[in-house]
Amino acid sequence: MLKVAIIGPGLVGGALLEQLVAHAKSQFFATLPISVVGLINSKKMAVTPTPFPEADLTNWKAAILGATAAPANLASFVEQLAQLPGPVALVDCTASDSVASQYPSWLTKGLSIVTPNKKAFSNDYALYHKIKEISSSPSGPFVYHESTVGAGLPVLSTLNDLVRTGDRIVKIEGIFSGTLSYLFNNFSIPGAASTFSECVAVAKASGYTEPDPRDDLNGMDVARKVTILGRCAGLDIGTDTLPVENIVPEALRTVTTADEFMQRLPEFDEHFKELNEQALAAGSVLRYVGLVDVRGGQSAVKLMRYSLDHPFASLKGSDNIIAFTTERFPNPLIIQGAGAGDDVTAFGIFSDLIRIAERVGLQRVHL
Secondary structure, three states, rough: EEEOOOOOOOHHHHEEEEEEEEOOOOHHHHOOEEEEEEEEEEEEEEEEOOOOHHHHHHHHHHHHHHHOOOOHHHHHHHHHHHHHOOOOOEEEEOOOOOOOOOOOHHHHHEEEEEEOOOHHOOHHHHHHHHHHOOOOOOOOOOOOOOHHOOOOOOHHHHHHHHHHHOEEEEEEEEEEEEEHHHHHHHOOOOOOOHHHHHHHHHHHHHHOOOOOOOHHHOOOOHHHHHHHHHHOOOOOOOOOOOOOOOOOOHHHOOOOOOHHHHHHHHHHHHHHHHHHHHHOOOOEEEEEEEHHHHHHOEEEEEEEEEEEEOOOOOOOOOOEEEEEEEOOOOOEEEEEOOOHHHHHHHHHHHHHHHHHHHHHHHHHOOO
């Protein structure tokens, strides 16, 4: 049985728990048993040597906030998990730098890691290299982070398959932000009547943006995803060396609050209108993309134009789209779909847990 412990069981972690409960009731549990043995949030934690009953998982907040829960202590939590028999996978559902920095020590304790946290794979290259080095053994522990790029879309698994089968990557190009996808899909279309600031306001009200939309418009989330893809493709790149176009107007980058930013954004509608009109006059639309340029060495994150017959131009809603151009796929291999959301992100995590469970099962056969 693969034992699972979840750090930060909030929205994504809660969705994952629902999927794990459903799995425990399905026919697949007999061949791929995956059970939760630990939960920790910022205040409380609970660890059990035997899996939580399904009834407890459906009310997981009570399981970690109840009278029997202990005060949260991540170091103690990890130590208790490391003492459990059998394989254990830690699921980090936080976006914390400090949590990600501890991955090497967890791996050395024999704990596998599954996470949507992009920090360990896009920050300091030395940390990324250390994680890859420790987890390179075919006998584990294992590290999977499919949901760091494209949530539940099979982006990293596809890239890894291309690389491992000897294909040569030419470039990877994509719309990696659901927020920026939604924004430009609605702003940069022929006949659109809304101003840029109105589109941002609607996206914010609909829950597509961060509380401060500048955290989306500055491009750093896309830069992290491009860095992860680039490193998986063999490039030594980082968010500190990657050219990133910040589309937040320079005068608004230092305003104190998100409210002030939103109030002043209409001042720059004419700038964005001009960019849009220039693109439409050329028979194209604006899209905010990330580019991993393996051959040309021009990886970047920027606002670009695409002709109306390009797959990126026909994107709808908040979908992501990623195009792999390789020697075997000169006509790009394209992956498209929902690249954000609690359920699809949890699906990506769950898929990674299944991969670990399968690898553990194969090990047991050989033992």
